[in-house]
Amino acid sequence: MIKIALDRISKQYDRKTVLSRISLTVEAGELLSLLGPSGTGKTTLLKILAGLEDADAGDILFDGQSVRRLPPEKRKAVLVFQDYLLFPHLTVGENVGFGLKMAKQSASAVRTRVSEMLQLVQLSGSENKYPRELSGGQKQRVALARALAIEPRVLLLDEPFSNLDVLLRHSMQELVFAIQRKLKITTILVTHDWAEALMFSDRMAVLDNGVVQQVDIPERVYRNPASLKVAQLFGTSVNYIDGAVRNQTFLSWMGEYRAGDRADGPYQAVVRPEQVELRADAAGEWRVQKKIFAGQTTYYHIGKEERQLWAASPPNTRHELADQVSITVNLRPELLFPKATAGEDQ
Amino acid sequence: MKFWSKAFLVLALALLALPFAGLLLWSLAGEWPWPQLVPATVSFRGWTAFAAMAEKFLEAIVTSGLLSSAVTLLCLLVSLPAARALAYYQFAGKRLIEIFFISPLLAPVMSIAMGVHMQFIRLGLADTLPGVMLIHLFSCLPYGILILRDALLAVGSQWEDQAKVLGASRWQAARYIVLPLLAPGLVAASVMVFIVSFSEYILTFIIGGGKIVTFSLLIFPYLQGGDRNISSVLSIIFLLVILLWILVLELLARRYTGQGRFFHL
Amino acid sequence: MRKSITICLLLLPATLIQLWIMFTGIFSSIEQSLGYIPTAGLTEISRDYYRELLADPTFWRSLLFSLYTALFSSGLSVGLGLGLAGLMAANFPARFSAQQWFKLPIIVPHLVAVFLIMVTLGNAGLVDRLLHFAWGPGVRLPNLTMDPWGLGIILTYIWKSAPYAAFILYTFLRNTDPRLIATARNLGASPWRAFWHVLVPLLKPALGGCFILIFAYNFTAFEVPFLIGPTYPKALPVLAYTYFLNPDSEARAYAMAINSLLLLFSLFPIWFFQRCWQNESKEGS
Numbered sequence: 001m002i003k004i005a006l007d008r009i010s011k012q013y014d015r016k017t018v019l020s021r022i023s024l025t026v027e028a029g030e031l032l033s034l035l036g037p038s039g040t041g042k043t044t045l046l047k048i049l050a051g052l053e054d055a056d057a058g059d060i061l062f063d064g065q066s067v068r069r070l071p072p073e074k075r076k077a078v079l080v081f082q083d084y085l086l087f088p089h090l091t092v093g094e095n096v097g098f099g100l101k102m103a104k105q106s107a108s109a110v111r112t113r114v115s116e117m118l119q120l121v122q123l124s125g126s127e128n129k130y131p132r133e134l135s136g137g138q139k140q141r142v143a144l145a146r147a148l149a150i151e152p153r154v155l156l157l158d159e160p161f162s163n164l165d166v167l168l169r170h171s172m173q174e175l176v177f178a179i180q181r182k183l184k185i186t187t188i189l190v191t192h193d194w195a196e197a198l199m200f201s202d203r204m205a206v207l208d209n210g211v212v213q214q215v216d217i218p219e220r221v222y223r224n225p226a227s228l229k230v231a232q233l234f235g236t237s238v239n240y241i242d243g244a245v246r247n248q249t250f251l252s253w254m255g256e257y258r259a260g261d262r263a264d265g266p267y268q269a270v271v272r273p274e275q276v277e278l279r280a281d282a283a284g285e286w287r288v289q290k291k292i293f294a295g296q297t298t299y300y301h302i303g304k305e306e307r308q309l310w311a312a313s314p315p316n317t318r319h320e321l322a323d324q325v326s327i328t329v330n331l332r333p334e335l336l337f338p339k340a341t342a343g344e345d346q
Numbered sequence: 347m348k349f350w351s352k353a354f355l356v357l358a359l360a361l362l363a364l365p366f367a368g369l370l371l372w373s374l375a376g377e378w379p380w381p382q383l384v385p386a387t388v389s390f391r392g393w394t395a396f397a398a399m400a401e402k403f404l405e406a407i408v409t410s411g412l413l414s415s416a417v418t419l420l421c422l423l424v425s426l427p428a429a430r431a432l433a434y435y436q437f438a439g440k441r442l443i444e445i446f447f448i449s450p451l452l453a454p455v456m457s458i459a460m461g462v463h464m465q466f467i468r469l470g471l472a473d474t475l476p477g478v479m480l481i482h483l484f485s486c487l488p489y490g491i492l493i494l495r496d497a498l499l500a501v502g503s504q505w506e507d508q509a510k511v512l513g514a515s516r517w518q519a520a521r522y523i524v525l526p527l528l529a530p531g532l533v534a535a536s537v538m539v540f541i542v543s544f545s546e547y548i549l550t551f552i553i554g555g556g557k558i559v560t561f562s563l564l565i566f567p568y569l570q571g572g573d574r575n576i577s578s579v580l581s582i583i584f585l586l587v588i589l590l591w592i593l594v595l596e597l598l599a600r601r602y603t604g605q606g607r608f609f610h611l
Numbered sequence: 612m613r614k615s616i617t618i619c620l621l622l623l624p625a626t627l628i629q630l631w632i633m634f635t636g637i638f639s640s641i642e643q644s645l646g647y648i649p650t651a652g653l654t655e656i657s658r659d660y661y662r663e664l665l666a667d668p669t670f671w672r673s674l675l676f677s678l679y680t681a682l683f684s685s686g687l688s689v690g691l692g693l694g695l696a697g698l699m700a701a702n703f704p705a706r707f708s709a710q711q712w713f714k715l716p717i718i719v720p721h722l723v724a725v726f727l728i729m730v731t732l733g734n735a736g737l738v739d740r741l742l743h744f745a746w747g748p749g750v751r752l753p754n755l756t757m758d759p760w761g762l763g764i765i766l767t768y769i770w771k772s773a774p775y776a777a778f779i780l781y782t783f784l785r786n787t788d789p790r791l792i793a794t795a796r797n798l799g800a801s802p803w804r805a806f807w808h809v810l811v812p813l814l815k816p817a818l819g820g821c822f823i824l825i826f827a828y829n830f831t832a833f834e835v836p837f838l839i840g841p842t843y844p845k846a847l848p849v850l851a852y853t854y855f856l857n858p859d860s861e862a863r864a865y866a867m868a869i870n871s872l873l874l875l876f877s878l879f880p881i882w883f884f885q886r887c888w889q890n891e892s893k894e895g896s
Contacts, residue, residue, distance in 0.1 A: 014436075047507075050507075050511045051510075051511070052507045052510065052511065071510070072507070072510040072511050073510050073511070073512075073513050073514055073515050073516075073518075074513075075511070076513070077511065078511050078512060079507070079508070079511045081504060081508060085504055085505060085508040087505065087508075087509075087523055087527075088527070089526045089527065089603055098509070098512055098514070098522070099512035099513045099514075101522075102509075102512065102513045102514040102515070102518050102522075103513055146512065147512070150512060150513055348702070351698045351701065351702055352702060354694075354698060355695065355698055355699065355702065358691075358695055359712060361770075362712060362713070362715065362716070362770075362774055363712075364731055364737060364738075365727035365728065365730065365731040365737075365770070366727070367737065368727065368730040368731050368736065368737045369726075369727060369730060371737075372730055380735045380740070380743075381735075381739075381740050381743040381744070381748070382740065383740050383741070383744050423624075424624045424625045424628060425625060427620070427621040427622070427623075427624065427625070428621060428622050428624070428625035428626070430621055431617075431618050431621035431622050435614070435617075435618050435621075437615070437618050441885075443622065443626070445881065445884070445885050445888075446626075446629070447625065447629070448884065449633075449877075449881055450629070450633075451824055451827065451828070452823065452824070452827040452877055452880040452881050452884055453633075453827070453831070453874060453877035453880075453881070454830075454831035454848065454870065454873040454874060454877060455831070456831060456832075456833050456848055456851075456852075457636070457640060457831070457848075457851065457869075457870035457871075457873045457874055458632065458633060458636030458637065458640070458870075458874070459636065460636075460640065460851070460855055460866060460867070460870055461635065461636035461637060461638070461639040461640035461641075461643070461867065461870060462632055462635050462636040462639065463639075464639045464643065464648075464650070465635045465639055467650070480628075480632070481632070483628065484628065484629060484632045484633075487625055487628065487629055491625060537718075538717075541717070541718055541720070544720070545720030545721065545722065547722060547833075547834055548833045548834060548852070552855075562720070562722060565722070566722060569722055569723070569725065569726045569838065570838055574729075574730060577726050578726075578730070581723045581726055581727070584720065584722075584723055585718065585719065585723065588718050589718070592718070
């Protein structure tokens with residue numbers, strides 16, 4: 001169990017800044033997920049941590065010790081790549097035992113450790129298979145076993161589940177994160193899947209434009225996003241309402257809402273579809289224009305004259321096309337963002 | 347349509363194969379008067395003629411074999427680093443370097459050899475084995491670099507990274523991961539380079555000055571001369587040597603990687 | 612910084628060897644072509660060798676002959692290769708086991724290829740006999756060895772390069788997404804039009820590259836025209852070689868003048884190849 005500290009890590013490619021003075025700590029045994037749009041240097045950061053790329057500036061500390069000058073093979077920071085990279089010419093057993101063999105452990109010690117690891121990932125007895133004989137989920141588990149076999153100080157997962165279909169993804173997530181909790185390995189998970197990050201990580205870090213936008217526990221990142229960018233990460237069918245704050249009140253076409261302690265000025269409110277409540281109301285001014293049934297939730301696109309909104313309702317509420325409805329918007333002051341930054345971002 | 351296109355393919359393959367049939371027939375023909383389709387009598391005249399001069403030919407085959415093997419080895423050693431730079435690194439002037447490495451395939455190598463000959467005389471390389479090896483190496487380098495570059499690109503650099511983060515040193519990663527994965531490419535490059543070097547006539551003649559007698563040099567007058575029996579036998583032996591080399595390389599690679607068949611030419 | 616050093620070190624051995632040989636080869640060719648051959652007692656720089664060479668009709672006949680055989684053989688090879696590759700891809704989209712056979716001419720050296728063409732298409736060769744067998748006496752192949760039209764040269768080169776081009780282009784075709792053709796068919800193109808309008812444009816860089824590599828080789832190679840070509844006109848490399856072997860030291864200067872012109876001419880294939888390649892990487896990205 002070690003604690004990782006990144007100290008002002010910067011990296012450029014072809015004069016394009018990918019990472020700009022990134023400082024971040026990962027507590028011992030913690031699972032931190034790195035979230036952000038593609039091309040924001042998440043994978044680069046993992047490679048820098050693993051020692052496969054060198055940062056242009058800054059330092060990496062494992063338990064207070066700089067590892068920046070340590071070559072990848074001495075760091076014990078194992079990166080599990082997105083496409084698993086099981087060595088195709090080696091058997092499952094040889095793959096899992098690879099790191100131990102490189103460390104010149106005895107054949108019998110390697111054999112014991114390999115079977116232990118395969119048992120951990122529920123693949124006992126497949127030592128002699130070749131990677132091409134495995135399914136996607138099995139490959140994933142072998143890759144994990146291979147990484148864990150060398151008792152890494154840090155586990156780095158690069159979008160580990162993105163190649164799996166939805167059903168398999170859920171069971172693999174359960175398995176992998178249960179193992180991570182059990183072994184208490186300090187882990188960084190890069191992912192595109194915000195739901196995965198919310199459900200499984202101890203803390204999340206949101207990266208954008210080479211800068212850390214926010215680091216916090218998942219619930220707070222979801223509820224109190226630090227910027228519009230962060231708010232935009234979660235979910236689809238989000239409504240953006242332009243307005244202005246005067247005297248701690250947000251004014252827009254929707255009406256007046258409490259704006260907490262926000263300073264005066266133009267603002268944009270992020271209204272997630274679940275914040276728009278619908279009620280069947282024959283005298284309602286809103287009309288259902290589109291209905292998208294998505295199983296656990298149903299999305300409604302509603303309109304009033306030129307105004308449009310997305311709403312999400314639990315499955316027990318039922319509105320049909322052209323139904324008249326009235327709405328309640330639960331606007332939250334935490335989701336108000338100054339318009340200047342919003343304009344910059346768009 | 348389907349029928350005709352298949353018929354065309356079969357015809358093409360037949361035209362490809364027909365010369366080999368001719369080669370076999372002539373190597374065993376005795377009396378074969380015009381215009382008979384097959385020889386009237388079978389004779390081993392070509393083969394006995396070869397056997398009578400076997401010592402001379404075998405010596406040339408051994409010289410050629412050793413020369414071309416050495417050239418192949420050298421070529422791979424020099425090509426591999428260059429191919430690696432081209433495959434895995436981005437740098438300014440990469441295009442220029444690539445065109446430069448390919449240029450011997452587009453320029454008259456024979457003219458360069460004639461020019462170089464004078465310098466080789468001054469350096470004492472003319473008429474010597476090292477001199478011939480050097481000029482062969484020059485004409486083989488583009489094949490080695492291009493084939494290995496493509497092979498490295500196909501393999502990708504991520505395997506090496508994966509091996510390293512699992513604790514493999516640079517040499518361990520090369521030995522246990524990169525070389526086995528690269529084996530098909532190495533075989534392909536070795537086969538091609540060997541063929542180019544083994545078949546080389548004019549460069550060997552210009553730089554070797556007739557002192558270095560390779561198999562190509564020795565059979566050249568026979569192919570020119572016109573005794574079809576002997577020429578056929580010599581051609582068959584030439585092809586057999588090359589096939590043998592391919593076979594040996596494949597077996598070596600298969601033993602090393604412990605799997606697969608490549609049949610790479 | 613460390614990265615640049617690594618790159619330099621990796622490139623160094625190959626670059627040094629190639630640069631040294633190319634530079635001395637080119638420099639020495641030019642030097643000798645200008646009449647500076649001290650070992651032969653020639654030390655006076657002059658342009659006379661070029662002047663006389665360019666005034667000599669033999670040189671021009673040789674140049675034209677080389678250009679003509681190289682253009683025809685490489686053009687026909689690529690054309691045939693494209694046809695074969697297209698037919699193979701159409702008939703055997705998954706995998707054509709016979710494609711391996713198309714590699715066969717690669718392992719056959721030019722020396723042997725010449726002999727193979729002689730026994731097949733030469734006087735009293737296999738095809739000659741087959742024609743006689745099929746259509747009776749009186750039907751004979753025209754003479755293809757040492758013929759003034761260089762047909763033997765062209766046929767040898769085609770036998771060597773067409774299967775090679777077919778193999779390369781077929782590999783290319785198989786690596787292009789088969790759904791492209793499916794999409795074109797789906798949008799109403801006939802198989803032929805789909806091939807011509809979708810695949811051939813994609814293949815253009817490969818076609819150009821293939822053509823220029825074969826052309827450059829056939830234009831400057833010695834063995835084939837020497838063995839199966841006519842005594843007049845000689846192909847340019849054969850002419851250079853004849854001068855080179857001539858014990859007269861001035862002949863050597865002529866040889867080097869031809870070499871220098873051949874080297875100068877090779878800028879064209881290099882430029883052409885570079886252009887094809889640029890297009891390829893543009894479309895690739």
